[in-house]
Amino acid sequence: MFDDLSALTGRALRKWIRNPAAVLPGFFTALFYLALFGNSFNPTSLIPSNMGGFQLTPAELLSIKSSILTQTFQGAATYISYLTAGIICLILVFNMAFGGIDLVLDRQLGFLSTLLTAPISRGSIYFSGVAQNMIKAMSLAFLTFLIAILLPDGLILGKGFGVLNFIGIFGAFALLAFGLSCVFTALALSVRAIDSLVAIVNFATFPLVFTSTALFPGAGFPSWLLAISNENPITKATDSARLLMVNGVLSSSQLSTLEWDIAYLVVFAAVMAIVGYIAARKALAPV
Amino acid sequence: MPPIIEAEHLTKFYPPKTKAVEDVSFSVDEGEVFGFLGPNGAGKTTTIKMLTTLASITSGKAKVAGFDVAHDPSAVRRSIGVVPQELTADDELKGNENLVLAAKLHHVPRSEVPGRVKDLLKLFDLEEAANRRVRTFSGGMRRRLQMAMGLVHSPKVMFLDEPTLGLDVQTRTKVWDYITRLNHDRGLTVFMTTHYLEEADGLCDRIAIIDHGAIKVSDSPAHLKEKFGGDVLSISMSGDTDLSEFLRTVPDVSDVTREGRVYKMKLPRTERALPVIIEGVTSRGLAITEISFSRPKLDDVFLEVTGRSMREDEGGGQDSWVQNLNLERQAS
Numbered sequence A: 001m002f003d004d005l006s007a008l009t010g011r012a013l014r015k016w017i018r019n020p021a022a023v024l025p026g027f028f029t030a031l032f033y034l035a036l037f038g039n040s041f042n043p044t045s046l047i048p049s050n051m052g053g054f055q056l057t058p059a060e061l062l063s064i065k066s067s068i069l070t071q072t073f074q075g076a077a078t079y080i081s082y083l084t085a086g087i088i089c090l091i092l093v094f095n096m097a098f099g100g101i102d103l104v105l106d107r108q109l110g111f112l113s114t115l116l117t118a119p120i121s122r123g124s125i126y127f128s129g130v131a132q133n134m135i136k137a138m139s140l141a142f143l144t145f146l147i148a149i150l151l152p153d154g155l156i157l158g159k160g161f162g163v164l165n166f167i168g169i170f171g172a173f174a175l176l177a178f179g180l181s182c183v184f185t186a187l188a189l190s191v192r193a194i195d196s197l198v199a200i201v202n203f204a205t206f207p208l209v210f211t212s213t214a215l216f217p218g219a220g221f222p223s224w225l226l227a228i229s230n231e232n233p234i235t236k237a238t239d240s241a242r243l244l245m246v247n248g249v250l251s252s253s254q255l256s257t258l259e260w261d262i263a264y265l266v267v268f269a270a271v272m273a274i275v276g277y278i279a280a281r282k283a284l285a286p287v
Numbered sequence B: 001m002p003p004i005i006e007a008e009h010l011t012k013f014y015p016p017k018t019k020a021v022e023d024v025s026f027s028v029d030e031g032e033v034f035g036f037l038g039p040n041g042a043g044k045t046t047t048i049k050m051l052t053t054l055a056s057i058t059s060g061k062a063k064v065a066g067f068d069v070a071h072d073p074s075a076v077r078r079s080i081g082v083v084p085q086e087l088t089a090d091d092e093l094k095g096n097e098n099l100v101l102a103a104k105l106h107h108v109p110r111s112e113v114p115g116r117v118k119d120l121l122k123l124f125d126l127e128e129a130a131n132r133r134v135r136t137f138s139g140g141m142r143r144r145l146q147m148a149m150g151l152v153h154s155p156k157v158m159f160l161d162e163p164t165l166g167l168d169v170q171t172r173t174k175v176w177d178y179i180t181r182l183n184h185d186r187g188l189t190v191f192m193t194t195h196y197l198e199e200a201d202g203l204c205d206r207i208a209i210i211d212h213g214a215i216k217v218s219d220s221p222a223h224l225k226e227k228f229g230g231d232v233l234s235i236s237m238s239g240d241t242d243l244s245e246f247l248r249t250v251p252d253v254s255d256v257t258r259e260g261r262v263y264k265m266k267l268p269r270t271e272r273a274l275p276v277i278i279e280g281v282t283s284r285g286l287a288i289t290e291i292s293f294s295r296p297k298l299d300d301v302f303l304e305v306t307g308r309s310m311r312e313d314e315g316g317g318q319d320s321w322v323q324n325l326n327l328e329r330q331a332s
């Protein structure tokens, strides 16, 4: 099983690395998201220096900006410091969702049939789909993290940031990515046409992203949205990663929130793996 | 020894109303080359899909290499090699990478992989192309690579779905040669489908003609031709004595007609009746001055059992194949 899994995943990654057209856009998307959302959407740069007749001095303006960052954006040193975790989750969601296209193509081009007549377990076909999408998306996540750090006015990690923070951040991303990959891999194995996959994915991803705290702080949400957002795994992953990026050292209450969120993500990943596996087995059974 | 492929009353129904295969039964012995001959849409691929665990069986049952296809699919998969009708090698991988991947997925022991890959590349004349991406391969090269991929784990039974589809005459002949060699040298059992009559004729020990999902007849090509066609023999005599009466008494000869000194007749196999004819002619003080016969084609058989002919582009025309008699040819 493990040999089959690594043979299949190796094939997919080899194709991916060989194809610059598949890798480069990922890099630019990361850069673009950070630059776009990080600057044009930056609420602190929208504050006018003249407010209702009061002319603010540059010092006052600066202090208002920093209050916004402290109060609304969890004390992030810059807006990008706040946003990076959400952008990475966004990138994970979209890559998982559209990563299934390769699998639909494998079916359409008959490659899947050759796998199905080979003496390999159906599970290895499913999990190799999960693994290949996860590896691709996680490398982009890491790349985005690096870009955010290197950008001017970019990601400034909290004081005391250490290896454990890093492990926690990418652990949260990985759990989200794994759970999503399970769902979308099973979906990709079940549909027959790329069109159907794209339609379903388009329908599913936007609500998923916009009912989470990936791009906007939950504080501004109406209560119904907040209720949904609190159960959204993207919120859990974003909040966990954000907490660990913005704060180097966590307070005990922050730590307990983090623990609950990570536990939630573990359950999410496990449930999705099982549900996806059942769906994939059905999709791969002889018709 | 039990047959290596056994199909009993296989039926495949695709809802809402396509009966792709209906009540098909046949068996293939180890070491045989067995061919499914039929036009487009006859149900050839569907039969292969059922036998190779890709399609579920609506009713009936099948065993491959001793394992029930429906109940023990994993064991079946371990025993078979499949070369599908569509070309499925990965375009973005190199020729040899596709072979290595196929070997891994069939659990070929790691130490044996390089040797086998090398042998197969050689066997299929792909050594030079091995390091190129499949994207750059021609249709014939892809087809050969696909066959190599189906063989990398030395299966007991090989399923070939239209192995020469879209190949030019030269490449087609080459593929036939590979199949014959694999069958002779390695004793590989081959189940193949085709809609080329001469392919079925030349390659297969036995064939089944399938049309509209059902097997019409099944036998060796020679027997089928004998049963449904027969040779047309034409001989010219040195004298005017009427031999019609005598010729009609020769076993199996029928439809004797005379035009001057030339006689035409139908008979299942010329070489069997010829000694009797020559003896009769000589004993009457005559000699044969010219002799020719036309062999029946599988076309004629096909026409007879399905009520229509294969399309012209698929295996030669209807006109018979006149050739000079080779008296040394062995009767089969």
Ligand SMILES: Nc1ncnc2c1ncn2[C@@H]1O[C@H](COP(=O)(O)OP(=O)(O)OP(=O)(O)O)[C@@H](O)[C@H]1O
Pocket (backbone or CB within 6 Å): B014, B018, B019, B020, B038, B039, B040, B041, B042, B043, B044, B045, B046, B047, B085, B195
């Ligand atoms: N997945 C499917 N769903 C519905 N009908 C199908 C399916 N696959 C095949 N059929 C139908 O079953 C019949 C037999 O098809 P099959 O592919 O077995 O023919 P074939 O003999 O291999 O033909 P060809 O020479 O064109 O490859 C056809 O009528 C086809 O339309």
Ligand SMILES: [Mg+2]
Pocket (backbone or CB within 6 Å): B044, B045, B046, B085, B161, B162
């Ligand atoms: Mg077919």
